[in-house]
Amino acid sequence: MKYLDEYRDPQLAGELIQRLRRRTFSKKQIRLMEICGTHTVAIFRSGLKELLPSQIRLISGPGCPVCVTANEDIDRAIWLSSQPGVIIATFGDLARVPGSSSSLHIERSKGADVRIVYATLDALKIARENPDRQVVFLGIGFETTAPTVAAAIQEAARLGVDNFSVFSAHKLLPPAMRALLEARDVNIDGFICPGHVSIVIGAQSYAEVVEKYRIPCVVTGFEPIDILQGVNSLIDQVESGRAEVENQYRRAVTWQGNVAAQKLIDEIFEPEDCTWRGMGVIPKSGLRFRKAWRKFDAAQRFAMPEIKVCEHPGCKCGEVLRGVLQPTECGLFRKVCSPQDPKGPCMVSSEGTCGAFYRYQK
Amino acid sequence: MGPGLIQLDQGSGGRAMHELIDSLFISAFENPLISERNDAAVFENPGGRLAMTTDSYVIDPIIFPGGDIGSLAVHGTVNDLAMRGAKPLYLTAGFILEEGLFLSDLERVVASMAGAAREAGVQVVAGDTKVVPRGKADKLFINTAGIGIVPEGRHIAGANARPGDLVLINGTIGDHGMAVLCKREGLEFENEIQSDSAALNGLIELMLEAYPGIHVLRDPTRGGVATTLNEIAEQSGVGIRLFEEKLPVRADVSGACELLGLDPLYVANEGKVLVIVPAAGADAVVSAMKSHPLAKSCSIMGEVVSDDPGRVFLRTRIGGSRIVDMLRGEQLPRIC
Numbered sequence: 001m002k003y004l005d006e007y008r009d010p011q012l013a014g015e016l017i018q019r020l021r022r023r024t025f026s027k028k029q030i031r032l033m034e035i036c037g038t039h040t041v042a043i044f045r046s047g048l049k050e051l052l053p054s055q056i057r058l059i060s061g062p063g064c065p066v067c068v069t070a071n072e073d074i075d076r077a078i079w080l081s082s083q084p085g086v087i088i089a090t091f092g093d094l095a096r097v098p099g100s101s102s103s104l105h106i107e108r109s110k111g112a113d114v115r116i117v118y119a120t121l122d123a124l125k126i127a128r129e130n131p132d133r134q135v136v137f138l139g140i141g142f143e144t145t146a147p148t149v150a151a152a153i154q155e156a157a158r159l160g161v162d163n164f165s166v167f168s169a170h171k172l173l174p175p176a177m178r179a180l181l182e183a184r185d186v187n188i189d190g191f192i193c194p195g196h197v198s199i200v201i202g203a204q205s206y207a208e209v210v211e212k213y214r215i216p217c218v219v220t221g222f223e224p225i226d227i228l229q230g231v232n233s234l235i236d237q238v239e240s241g242r243a244e245v246e247n248q249y250r251r252a253v254t255w256q257g258n259v260a261a262q263k264l265i266d267e268i269f270e271p272e273d274c275t276w277r278g279m280g281v282i283p284k285s286g287l288r289f290r291k292a293w294r295k296f297d298a299a300q301r302f303a304m305p306e307i308k309v310c311e312h313p314g315c316k317c318g319e320v321l322r323g324v325l326q327p328t329e330c331g332l333f334r335k336v337c338s339p340q341d342p343k344g345p346c347m348v349s350s351e352g353t354c355g356a357f358y359r360y361q362k
Numbered sequence: 363m364g365p366g367l368i369q370l371d372q373g374s375g376g377r378a379m380h381e382l383i384d385s386l387f388i389s390a391f392e393n394p395l396i397s398e399r400n401d402a403a404v405f406e407n408p409g410g411r412l413a414m415t416t417d418s419y420v421i422d423p424i425i426f427p428g429g430d431i432g433s434l435a436v437h438g439t440v441n442d443l444a445m446r447g448a449k450p451l452y453l454t455a456g457f458i459l460e461e462g463l464f465l466s467d468l469e470r471v472v473a474s475m476a477g478a479a480r481e482a483g484v485q486v487v488a489g490d491t492k493v494v495p496r497g498k499a500d501k502l503f504i505n506t507a508g509i510g511i512v513p514e515g516r517h518i519a520g521a522n523a524r525p526g527d528l529v530l531i532n533g534t535i536g537d538h539g540m541a542v543l544c545k546r547e548g549l550e551f552e553n554e555i556q557s558d559s560a561a562l563n564g565l566i567e568l569m570l571e572a573y574p575g576i577h578v579l580r581d582p583t584r585g586g587v588a589t590t591l592n593e594i595a596e597q598s599g600v601g602i603r604l605f606e607e608k609l610p611v612r613a614d615v616s617g618a619c620e621l622l623g624l625d626p627l628y629v630a631n632e633g634k635v636l637v638i639v640p641a642a643g644a645d646a647v648v649s650a651m652k653s654h655p656l657a658k659s660c661s662i663m664g665e666v667v668s669d670d671p672g673r674v675f676l677r678t679r680i681g682g683s684r685i686v687d688m689l690r691g692e693q694l695p696r697i698c
Contacts, residue, residue, distance in 0.1 A: 004620070010607075013680035047682015118547060118622070224680045339690040350623065360684040362675075 007223030016228035017051050020235065025055040031187050032056065032234050033180075033323055035173060036194030037064030037351025038222055044360035046224040056231065059323040060356075062176050062279060063194055065141045066093045066349040067321055070275040073169040074099035074345075075307045076299075077138050080167060081112040083302060087130060088114045089123035090138040093349045098342060100310040120145075120152040127156070127164035136298045139168040143200045146170045146287060147261035150268040153296050167298040168287055171274060173197050174205050175285035179276075181213045185324050190216040190234035192227070195249045200265075202257025203247040214243040221249040268293050277345065278318020317344035320353050327354040334358065368463040373493030386469060387455075387489055390476040395452075395487040403452065403487035408511045413448035415439060416507035422696045424471065424502050426545045428538075428557030429632075431504055432475035434698060437561045437632055438583070439508040440482045444563040445579045445635070447518040447570060448510035453479065454488040456505040461496045471502065482561035484508070515574060522577040523598035523638045529664035530637040530647065532565065532657035533558065534610045535587050536626035538633070540618045542697045549621075551614050560633030565654045569637065572650035578638035581631070583698060585689040588627040590636055591664075591674045592688040602674045604664040604686065627676075628689045630697045638666060 034040055040060040043049060049058060062068050078099050081088045088104065095104040095114060108114040113133075117123050120137055127135035139149045149166055156164045173194060180186050193206055198219045206217040216237035220230030230248045237244060247253055265287070274286025289297040315337075316330035327333050327346065337343040339355055346352035371378040388396055395403040417438045424431040436453065443450040455475065459468065479486050541557040544550070562581065570576060578598070582590040587609075595602045611619075611626045619626050633656060639647050644662060651657035674686040 008679050010679050010681065017680075044684055045678070046680055047676075047678040047684045048680070049682075051680065051682050224678075228680075359687045359690075362683070362685060 004223065007221065007225040009225060013224050013228060016225065016232060019232060020056065021053050023235070023239075025053070026239060028055065030056050030189045030235065030238055031059055032190045032192055032231060033059050033061045033188045034192040035061040035063040035177065036197065037067070037349065037353075038196065039063070039192055039194065039220070039227065040353055040356050041351055042222045042224075043227060044356045046227075048224060048227060052231070056235065059188075060320070060353040061180070061323055062276065062321045063142070063173065064346070064349050064351040064353070065145070065171065066097055067317065067345040067352045068171060068176075068276045068279070069094070069097070069140055069169055069345065070277050071099060071309045071311055072275070072307045075309060076304055077167060078102050078104060078107055079304065079307070080136050080298060080302060081107045081114055083134070085133050086113070087126060087133050087135045088112065088138065089117045089126055089135055090114065091118075091140065092116045093351075094138055094140055096342065096348045097345045098312075100308070120148045121155070124152050124156055124161060124164055127161050128159070131163060133163060134301070135164050137164070137166045139166045139170050142171055142173055142197050143265070144196045146269065147200060147258075147264045150264045153268050153293060154264075156296060162295075165296050165298040165301050168269065168289060170269070170287040171276065172271065172285050172287070174201070174209060175282050176276065176279065177209050179279055179282045179285070180322060181209070181215065183322065186322050188215065188323070189238050190218070192230050192234065193217050193219040195219065195221050195226075195252060198249065198253040198257065200258050200261045203245050203253055203255050204257065206245045210243050210245050216243050218246045219249050219253050221252065278321040312343040315344040317346045317354070320346050327357040330354070366465045368459050368461060368465060368468065368493055370461050370493050370495065373459065373491055379491060383489075383491060386472055387491070390472045391479070391486040391489070392476075393485045393487065395485065396489070405452070405487070408451065410514060411512040413443050413446045413510045413512050414508070415442040416505065417442060418503065418505040419698060420500070420503050420696055421542065421698050422500060423542070423545055424467065426557055427541045427554045429559035430471055430474050431502060432471035432473075433478040434559050434632060435504040435506045436475055436478035436482060436484070437559050438698065439506040440484060440561045440563055441581045441635075443508050443510040444566040445518070445581055446512060447516035447566070447579065448512045449567070450482065450484045450508055450510040450563055452487045452509050453484050454507045455486050456490040457492070458499050458503040459491065459493045460499040460501050461493055463501050468502065478561065482563055516570065518576060518579050520578055520580060520594050520597040523594055523600050523602075523666050524577065524640070525600055525666050525668040526641055527577055527638045527666040528641055528644045528662050529591070529602060529604070529666065530639065530644070530651070530660060530662050531587070531610065532635050532637070532651055533633075533659045534612045534615065535582070535631060535634065536611060536615045536619065536629035538631050539586070539629035539697050540615045543622070544618055549618065551618060553614060555612075555614050555618060558631055558633035560656055562633065562635050562656065565651070565656050566635065568650045568654055569647050573639065573643040573646040575643050576637060576639050576647065578636070580636045582634055582636055583632060584630050586626070586628040586630055587636065588625070588674065588686045589689045591686070594636070594638065595674050596672045599671045601667040601670040601672070602664055603667050604674065604676045606676055606679045608661050608663040610659055610661045610663070627686060632698065
């Protein structure tokens, strides 16, 4: 397939791996964080880790949207699903994430109307087909998802669909990168920056982090050749003491990003402080509705009760999301926590680090 | 028969039901056993060991590119029999109809079922019809059961894989699941992806004539190739290693999977068979397969190993290795 096969070429991959293996490293371990869950899965699926020299350690970051959704937000979504006449529309992964005492998946088996959609506009369609019901779309995701949600909200306004609302738990990645670098328990020598998010926000978005923290950032695509090129560029930067934004994923990502999509987000939403699972409150890292659009805000439309959160005591998703622990270092991993019976979100999501370890790692 | 919609009384046991059975089912399935209209079909014991199986079909949509719920219900049950080396003989068919189903849809499904049975060389010899109120079922569900004879000397089972065996497949993977999903979700590509739904008993006979010592035959339906190979690895207590570059996947299926974040290894097939055969017999089996229209693009895509019993691995294109686990959770509901 064009634009895919050439990025899976075994010979080129072999050359890139050899280039890494032949070089000498100035320190014992270089820790590169892939922020994005899609990278984590791509790395596992290609079996890349075992091919890299032992000095290079790839660690997974907080870039799985379902995984970083705060427990109270999961509980709020579950509460919404229990309201009379409400249809919940959501992307599939979220349905199985355990909240304090249930999950949307369990609620569905008890009678809640929870529908899995592939696109936000599908949720709007459900609203138009069910004018006597309230349809709430669960807006979980990063800068990649937010523009599509914003577009659906604009469309709802244009069509006058007033039984449609969005529960916004959107998150922004650059503020999370800053929070990771500020925290003292995480050692990171370079970021493999997300491909899809960067299509929207542009490579420019990492300039501030690079400047302030002197950390190499390479925007990287998702095929094996992309990732190997990204790792090579990062190692080159680390070893020569440089810290720059590089863009390996030029076939999709520009310096400015998708300005129309950025405007769309900005039209509907504004940044707010936001709680991330395992990372606490990160300043200006979430998106809330602007005043003019609040009538589509599910948090305004429904009088939500105070939520008292309770997490599984042994769950180490927080540490895993910050790259402090590997899933195998969690006491629950494989013992009581598995994809069939997940205790935390990192095991549920197809992009979660624990799920990827469970499924792909020998 | 009313306004062209199925009515509740057509499943009530009375006149309306008899009219439906006579005009539609018996004339479509036309054979001496079903035409007797008795409570059970009675036939001579063909001798030897018998194989028996059953499967229910709840696919949505009931008509999809490359097939429909009727042909699928025949292919699925015929294939389950063939996977044990049996020659399928007779099927039964149970229908659960939703009130208000278009009669034309039912007619099309039954005609397609009868056609599929003829092609596969089996007879539908008994049946049942129920109608449930609107909303209590989704259009049409079918159950088929099948019976076949296993010729002397055939011992094919999931527990028979041995280290050194090779793993073959008769063609591209993931076609059925993606055809159904794309139809259901209204995803359009340049050319419509077609289901691979087909009866495999003819192909299997050819393979077994060429090399009777085949160890395992299994059709990778729900859960896909990955799940089926995991079952075999567990049953046989062996490891299975796949080679990524040998996995046959159509470009459009691969593209649709990329788009939806699915892995073709976990997507259902309805006209595919996984064959595990001693290396010594592989050439004979492959040349038999290549002579059959349903196995033109067959591939030797893996091998059975003694290490890591119960597990399936994939050697990736770039030389890495990863686990191929069983499907967990529901990837695609109601695809068969």
